Amino acid sequence: MTVMKVKVDYRKCLKAGECYYNHPTLFQRTENGLPKILAEEVTSDSQRREAEEAVEVCPAGAISLEE
Ligand code: SF4
Structure with missing residues (x-):
């Protein structure tokens, strides 16, 4: 599988x-x-499922997954 990176935009959090x-x-x-x-x-x-869920539930849209 492709390795994805988890990112948080701390300005939005x-x-x-x-x-x-x-x-x-x-x-x-x-x-x-x-x-x-x-x-x-x-x-x-x-882990990927968890990360995708985190992206969805973040109320600030601050979490992203990047290739
Ligand atoms: S869910 Fe989003 S807003 Fe909440 S702490 Fe995590 S990154 Fe920040």
């Missing part, structure tokens, strides 16, 4: 937390409420 609360294998909450990306490269199908 509202610190709402959906990403790290729902996908703790991909994101971790940092002290200031912004997400830290734990798996920058998505290498498995299950």
Whole structure:
């Protein structure tokens, strides 16, 4: 499969937390409420599904997946 990269646009992030609360294998909450990306490269199908879900639920549209 194609390796995808998870990106967060920190200028858009509202610190709402959906990403790290729902996908703790991909994101971790940092002290200031912004997400830290734990798996920058998505290498498995299950990770990819999680990442796509994170993109969909982010209320700020701040998460993206890039090839
Ligand atoms: S779900 Fe979106 S807005 Fe919320 S913390 Fe994650 S990146 Fe930021």
